[in-house]
Amino acid sequence: MNVLCISPYQSMHISVQQIYNTYAEQYPNIHVYFEKLDRHEGITALTDMLNERHYDMVISRGGTSALIRQISKIRVVDIGISQYDILSIIQASSRIDKIALVGFPEITVPFQKIADRFQKSVPVYSVQNDTDLNGTLKAIKDSGFNTVIGDTSVENMAEQFNLNTIFITSGEETIKTALLNSFSILEEISASNDQKQIFIHLLNEFNQFFAVFNPDNSLYLKSDGFITDNDLWERFQSTINKGMTNFNYNNSYFKIDTKKYNDKTIYDLRREKIWNDTKSNDFAQLLMDDDKSTQISNLYHTIYDDGFFNKLEAYAQDETNVVILGEKGMSKKYLSNMISKYSNYKNNVPVLLNLSSEKSFNSAMNDDKSILYESGKVCVLDKFNNLPYKIQRNFLNFIDETGFTSRNKIIFIFEQKLSDGIDKNLEGLIANSHLITLKPLRDVIGNSISKLITIIINDYAKHNAKMVTGISDLALDFLLNQSWDNNLVEFIKVINSSLASTESAQVGVKDIQSAEKEYKELKYLYSHDHKASYSPINNYDSTESKTLHEITREAVTNVLFKNSGNKTKTAKELEISRATLWRYLKEDN
Structure with missing residues (x-):
């Protein structure tokens, strides 16, 4: 007998596996499969997960449970929330005013009963589907609420309305009770399909990517590898629909073999070759979302009002550069990612350009296949105000001469205090850019x-x-x-x-x-060097060492660039005579 446990959030995903491992020996005929997915990830993904194998029962929670009941005939057990869970979340949010609970009946009904019993005044809004949820959240926002209590479904949609979310979790005892009750029910079910489960298991063990189709071309079965990579699955489907046997995806070359078994068609997909990704290197790195992105977004929505994010959205959608100015530790690169999602290039992952190395920058400028000559990108330059003046000037000249700004969106990050003022050499950049200033946490x-x-x-x-x-x-x-x-x-x-x-x-x-x-x-x-194992010999790098003449030439050149070629001003700033400066320049020539 098979049970699919779909957890809408990570801690439930962890707890349900730990509880199952504790009691697994008592239920040798029950096989539990664990997945992490919420209804906002889509009906297609959820349907594929349910159709992966025969399940006698699905265990889930809240809005995800409600959606499974709508799209499937499989028996569903909702883990629910206990009296302790409800009182804990009310206590945790007691310092926040203008807060309401929003959710599907699986959450709102028990919450309302406990709130009434303990005379806790928290407005409760129950919804039946995503359309209801969208309208309810909009109405709540318009009514002046700034925070909602809810499950994962509510959390994901609330962000669209700049509402903060307090996530309501099911405690370990609640999860344990639901799991063991489910097992007791399943022990009364005699039907099983061991042969099919063994077949699926073996195929997944020996081949990462496979798919089986019925005679009418409907999907009978697909492997775990396809379930975890939906983009690969879509590319695979497109290829077989065109009658082709190979395709490229994510720097890899794939080949498809086809076999017949009774009335079924079996497709076997193999990765034949992997190419190196030349687009991500020391000069250009993809600025990917990670597990902190949602949290940083929530924190920013708490610090700033809707007007701030309306301004971000407006700034993101024109051809003007954006300058983000703020102190260290304000997660400015995460904010750059948020701006990217508002931009006209939101389908592309933003790119972090590394200008700290003049050598790699010059190499990129001289390579017509580098990212500097591409279009449709959001390019982020971290700590641009702290770079050497020569590199700043060369980059700004490059984007002016090549029309880089009209082809891409550029976000400059300035790491400094507001009280430090602006370097005069960067006043032109600031004047011609959208400036976003971030207040420090203090x-x-x-x-x-x-x-x-x-x-x-x-x-x-x-x-x-x-x-x-x-x-x-x-x-x-x-x-x-x-x-x-x-x-x-x-x-x-x-x-x-x-x-x-x-x-x-x-x-x-x-x-x-x-x-x-x-x-x-x-x-x-x-922030301190490790001195114990330091050796001048071991740390010597001939490619990075410079002669005294080279160091002097670099210093003179940087100041000369800074002063726009004015030799008198340059000599005065270096505290040398014009004759000495002329001699250095003549030697370089």
Whole structure:
């Protein structure tokens, strides 16, 4: 007997496997398969997952359970939420005003009963489908709410309305009860299909990519490899529909073999060759989303109002450069990714250009196949204001002369304090760009700090099988009085470290102090050279060493560029005579 457990979020995915491993020996005839997927990822993905093999039961939660009941006849068990789960989330969000619960009946019905029983005043909005959800969230936003409690389905759609989300999780005891009750039901079911399951298992073991079709060309079965890579599956389908037997995908060459078995057609896909990706190198790196992107987005939506994001969207959609100016640790590259998603090139992954090496920059300029001569990209330049003046000037001249800006979107990142002012050499760039200034974390008011903490705690609970309900008042006061020199980066790391180390349901002031001390020690460790194993001989690199003449020439050239070729000004700044400067220039010639 087969059970598919579909977890909408990571900590449930972890907990349900741990609980199953504890009781697996008591249910030798029940085979449990674990997947992580939420309804927002689409009906097609969910249908493919359900059709992968015969399932006697599906265990899931909330909106995902509701969608499975709509599209499948398989028996569904909803894990639900317990009285303790509900009271914990109400307590965790007690410092936030204008908050409401939004969800499918699987979540809202038990929540409403517990809230009424304990006289907790939290508005509850129940929805039946994604259309209802969209309209409800819009109405809530228009009514002045800024935060909603909900499951993964609500969380993903709430971001469209700039609503913060408090994620409601099912506790370990709740998951355990649902899982064991499900097993008790399944033990009463006698039918099984072991032969088919063995067949599927063996095919997946010996071949990563295969697909089996019925005589009417409907899908009978496809391998796990296709399920986890939907883009590859679409390319494969397109190829066989055209009657072709090979295709290129993601720098790889694939070949398809076809076999017949009774009335079924079996396609066997093999990767024949892999090419190196020349588009990602030391000069250009893809700026990919990662597991922190959603959290950073939520934090920014807490710090800034809708007007800020409306401005981002407007700035992203024209041909004018964007300059993001802010202090270290404000996650400016994540903000660049957000701008990219608003832009006309949102279907392409943004590219981080590395101008720190003049050699690699010059090489890219001289290669007509480099990314500098492509179009339709969002290009991000990190810490542009801290680069040598010569490289700054060469790049700005290059984009002017080649029309790079009209073909791409450029985002310049300036890492500095607002009080430092603007380098006069970059005033022209600022004047001709959209400027986005970021306030440091120390300027964020107390209520927003409480929301930031709630988001981080909630995100931690979502990805880790550990229940922490909040932070003590003393710990909150301590956090509000810190300077946070490394801003969001330091803040997030300290909170996450304290969540991992605490032994109680609430993070205390000692947990925060210990985490902050650990962060400062690690920062010191990474910011100082390792001297014990240093050897002048071992560290000598002939390609990087420079003669005294070369060092002098580079210094003279940089100042000369900075002063637009003015020799008198250059000599004065270098504290040498015009005759000496002339001699250096003559030697170079």
